[in-house]
Amino acid sequence: MKYIIGIVGLFVVLALAWAASSDKKNIKYRPVLIMIVLQFIFGFILLNTDAGNFLIANIAAGFGLLLKCAGEGVNFVFGNMVNDNKYTFFISVLLPIVFISALIGILQHWKILPFIIKYVGLILSKINGMGQLESYNAVASVILGQSEVFISVKKQLAFLPDHRMYTLCASAMSTVSMSIVGAYMLMIKPEYVVTAIVLNLFGGFIISSIINPYTVKPEDDVLEVQLEKKQSFFEMLGEYIMDGFKVAMIVGAMLIGFVALIAMINGIFTWIIGISFQDTLGYIFSPFAFLMGVPWDEAIKAASVMATKLVSNEFVAMMSLSSGDFNFSDKTLAIVSVFLVSFANFSSIGIISGAVKGLNAEKGNVVARFGLKLLYGATLVSVLTATVVGLIV
Template identity: 70%
Template sequence: MKYLISILGIIVVLGLAFLASNNRKGIKYKPIVIMIVIQLALSYLLLNTKFGLLIIKGIADVFTKLLEYANEGVSFVFGGIANKGEAPFFLNVLLPIIFISVLIGIFQYLKILPFIMKGIGLLISKINGMGKLESYNAVASLMVGQSEVFITLKKQLHHLPKHRLYTLCASAMSTVSMSIVGAYMTMIEPKYVVTALVINLFGGFIISSIINPYTVDSKEDILEIQEEKQSFFEMLGEYIMDGFKVAIIVGAMLIGFVALMAAIDNVFDLIFGISFQQILGYIFAPVAFLMGIPAGEIVKAGGIMATKLVTNEFVAMIDLTKIKDSLSPRSLGIISVFLVSFANFSSIGIISGAVKGLSEKQGNVVARFGLKLLFGATLVSVLSAIIVSFIL
């Protein structure tokens, strides 16, 4: 029965993307089928094989060690603020982002990351039927982040047509940056974080290929990566400050969103006798059902999903940790995979703002298709969750 529901879920997701398509006759079905098969194969490899579990353990161990190193710096500056045995979210989850950001900067400076991004991007372009630029951008978004990735493409940004710009932005919203992966792993199981990272990469192309199909002329598919010339210590200072900005921004958003959600929940509870999150849970319950969540848990799951969409994934992950004991392991895995992406309303502003900072004209273009962008990125998250439901 679970497989039938998952198959129905895939059909519904692809159908919704088809309804939103701007060129239904131009959809290439073969790459889409191939990428769905790749998603299933990678999910099975990572979640159901010893080799996959070894890979995930290795990645998790690396991030655990990196977080330990990061905590050395945090403890030096903030040691004594927290009471013994306490684990403040800002100190233990957000501030380590600074150290991860520094490592990304070093790998960028040494030309290791650009080499990896170009190589993987070229390989993916052979599978997805899209251009080298789109494939590079998807991998780069995963490595450096949804706003920073456009800096590497600023030479070409001014000349990109609307349809290619949509795909670049969709990839950026459908993935998450490596700098905050460690933070996610402190709240949800690393195996689901790693699995989501991999299959979201292909999911972004699947949904974009339906909503926004086009063919790239090989003459137009020129990949020019902008690399700023800096000294090593200039780079270190820049990435330290970038990491700190991310930590502060996420922290500020959490304070605002968590407080707002608590206030709204309380008002709804007083007036209607039901919390706002429960109402959202009922609205998103059908989607949770199509993702393979058991019927008795779809309202709780729907509430978490809605929270992620209207606030961000951090708020949703915090809420998930509060109710995880009341969910089955299968539901927990499916919801966890759904949460690992930047698909939320605030990302529209982040991405359009990042593009606008480099090209005002293109930034306005992104803002105009912002809701369609969020719709597509949300479908990517739902599709990834459904793919994992086949395996769990």
């Protein structure tokens, strides 16, 4: 029975993506099918062997060392503002963007990132049927994060049409940053974090290929835009450091506004109907949780956790899940856990549009206009990943 429910759930996810497609006649079904098969293969390997988990864990450890280096600079300036053992989002998450931006600038200046863009993009584009830039962006989003990744392609932003911008932003919202994977692993099992990262990479391509199908002409698949004047190393470094700081400030401002608005909506719902907005979403979302493979007697609670992530962020939902109040079965725990490992939530609309706006005001406004469709697609990626895991475990 679980396989029948899971297969039905798989078709429902794809149908929901198809219903929102901007060009149903030009959907490339062959790459979609290939990537779904790859999701099942990688999901099975990662949930039943130690090899993949070991690899991702070591990559995460490497980025953990980079964050420690970033912390040295942040603590030098802001150290006295933070209490011991206290987590501050602005200090711990946003300000390290400045250091990551500087590293990206160095890698760009030394032609290392363009090399990665060319060859990683070439390999993945053969599988997903998209452009090399889209393929690079999806991998870079996992490594660099949903805000920082746009710094790495900031020279190309002005030249990208709206449909390609959607795919880039969808990839960024569908993944998570390697810099915070360690924090996730403290709240949910590492194997679920690793599995979600890999499956979301392909899931982002699958959903975007259906919702936003297009063909990139070879002459339009620009991987590197030549600068009008050649910059010295320190000119470049100063530019990227300031770009990183600008992105951090704008993302912080967007977060304040979006999180406050969500809190207000929760308050209004509680006042009018007696339950919060996210609890209401839990009831609405429960049929989808059931189709992902969650037993019906756990579907409403599981959907409530998922809805918490949707209206706030994955950290809040993971802390709720790890509190031990739900007593979920192993299957439900696996499904909910992988669903939570992405940036698909309302506040990410502000984060991504703010990050792009900090680099290119015109493109930032474009992203803001398709923000809800972006969230819709990224949420379907999480649902697809959870459904695949529900069929595997």
